[in-house]
Amino acid sequence: MPNTNRRNLLAMFGLVGDDPPARDSKEQRKWLDTSPRERIRQRYFPNIELTTHEGRRVLFYDDLIKDKLVVINFMYADCEGVCPTIMLNLARVQKELGQRVGRDIFIYSLTLRPEKDTPKVLNDYAKMHGVKPGWLLLTGKPDDIETIRRRLGFVDPDPKLDRDRSNHIGNLRYGNEPLTRWGTCPGMADADFIVKSILWLDWPEEERSKKGGQK
Amino acid sequence: MAYISKRDRKREKDRKIAARNRREIIAARLTRRDLMKAGLLTGAGYLILKKGLSARASTPRDDPQSPPTTPFVEPLPIPPIAQPVSSLNPVPMVNPNTAAGEGRTRPHQALNLFPPQKLYLVTQQEVLKSVHPELPLQRLWSFNGQVPGPTYHARYGEPVLVRNVNGLPLDNGGFGLPSVSTHLHNGHTPSESDGFPCDFFERGQFYDQHYPNVLAGFASTHPPNGDIRESMSTLWYHDHRVDHTAENVYKGLAGFYLLFNDFDTGDETTGFRLPSGEFDVPMIFTDRVFDEGTGQLFFDLGNLDGILGDKFLVNGRIQPFFEVKRRRYRFRWLDGGPSRFYQFHLTKASNPSQVNQFWQISNDGNLLPSPKLVNNIRISVAERADAIIDFSQFAAGTVVYLENRLEQDDGRGPTGDVLPAGQGDKVLKFIVTGDPVVDNSAAPTATTQYYQLPGTADAPRITRTFKFERGNGQWQINGKFFNCDDVRFRIQQNSVEKWILQNSSGGWQHPIHIHFEEFQILKINGANPAGVNIARKDVMRLEHNMQVEVYFRFRDFLGRYPMHCHNTIHEDHAMMLRWDIDTTGDNKTNP
């Protein structure tokens, strides 16, 4: 742990005085010159290969996140807990966002049971929930899905609860990738409020019209 | 929340401690001999469990650790006092000045009743600030270039109007939404000036906030000037943008607002004779993380539970020192969040196990009926406590640390354990100087009287129950989520209500804040409150499996206000509800 230098650590056990006169860390330290956007990509969006419910292979960052306003949740096809409510909610969200979904706004539902949820299973599930273009259901290698889940923080701090899939995190993460604006809301919140929350991260009016992205 | 046995919890904790220690020891490059000498390693090479090495445990995503910084190298900054302006252009109006770019949506209720005697103009803007000489400059968000923002010195009977201008940049530097609503925390403020989370305004807009600085009851139980027993002292202001409060406040949008009157005068030779001027020192405690690679302030966008920092800032600087004279000081302590709770002790460097008592004179910034002599003070996010410390008890040259001994490993809340003396986090170093100095402040005693408490004998019109819960990672109150437009219940103007706040979880703690009116605690887990809990409060610390009954009088103004968890991560994730005051009220008991 870099914040505990040798001297401080020893100090905690009373081996040296409490006042560290040494300013060794002040020696010209070189800070990385990496943009916040790039740091966010590195931390949260591994460029992992996934498969859509239509059987298309896509890269998580390059194809799904980059330059877009996105909404992400986790689910699985035979989930009887919170998933149906959340999927129903997302269908309403898609409807309210209209033509923009598939153009500059995208919805992604990642399966927590990639071993069972093949593209075919997800495709059936998508049909059941009235999923329209711009909303993708995604599967992949179990380890890869697990990596994404952890990176995005869809994790319960209690390991026992975290292993229980019926208790899986029901939140939505949404964000405007180029503007580095991100948010989270409960997937079971009112659909109209979810739509508002997403649009609070939208591009400013002038940029939106430049992109031809009017609703 | 599933039941976890105590043994399981203990084992999990031990595992975490061991792993953390191992990482720290590797990072600190201690030799085997160092470790043996420190008693950290057994002959067989096993690491010995030892608590208190770090302020944070790791998470599955491996939270970034801040770069090292040398503690206590810079003095404690004191935020400057806000200065009024002679006029505002355009002139403030009762109705929202939409044409000129005002973001307010509702007319002022009391602008003509309490015409502002002082006007302030404050711009929220990006600023480059140093938090420590060994870290690069930080891109923070400020009020008029200050982090924390300037301290308002306001007086009862002297209404003010603050014009807030949103001058934040489009480029947020990685987190933060440049859309704001400034809440005056604790204020008896009309709804449209309260800083309701959904009353946000955008870049280039402004918002006039009218603070009448009037005592509760002025238009109801105690006309025309209100009930003196409702006097407030230490308030603070902070951004309250719905869904984005945690990041915006993390970037710096917070400051103090102090209220004075004929008793708490701001002059230690008059009234209650509380230490004043340079001896009245506000301190906001915030914990933060800085990116190991870039040295820049880091906010975890993927955190659902609560964010802990491994750097402790006081008034915007990491672990400063403060030279004090041998006399009494009034400190106004505020937990600025986002998620950490503190328990502060005074730890003498030369003798850490010595107990150094001091006086607690307020709870949540409201003076107690009488000062209380305490060994420590515990505050959760947004709670405030005013303390009087008499440094004449220490010889010149003495070093005393303000030490947080409350163990907390993650955003769920403290573990319940208090660390041994000297093993907590030293957030501030007091250095007692030898200067001879006058002290005109009164020595607090157990029989000193401040304001008496208003009675709680009037029968409540209604009792309402609120359950604070988590389901599938989603924060909720009575099973529901926040929505700006959903009025969950309506309170009748000038009525009395009793609320029951419940936390049935053994894993999470929630500091619950209710806007507009202070409450008094009637019962905590069925028992009468004691000590500093016999007070007027605006944040209720709901600890593990706690049920609290609180008593309110809702007076004077109408409109919308929220109740929410002040662990701002929970708040931003919908652990909030809206209630309105109107003339009729409703009868919802589980809204």
Ligand SMILES: [Cu+2]
């Ligand atoms: Cu909470």
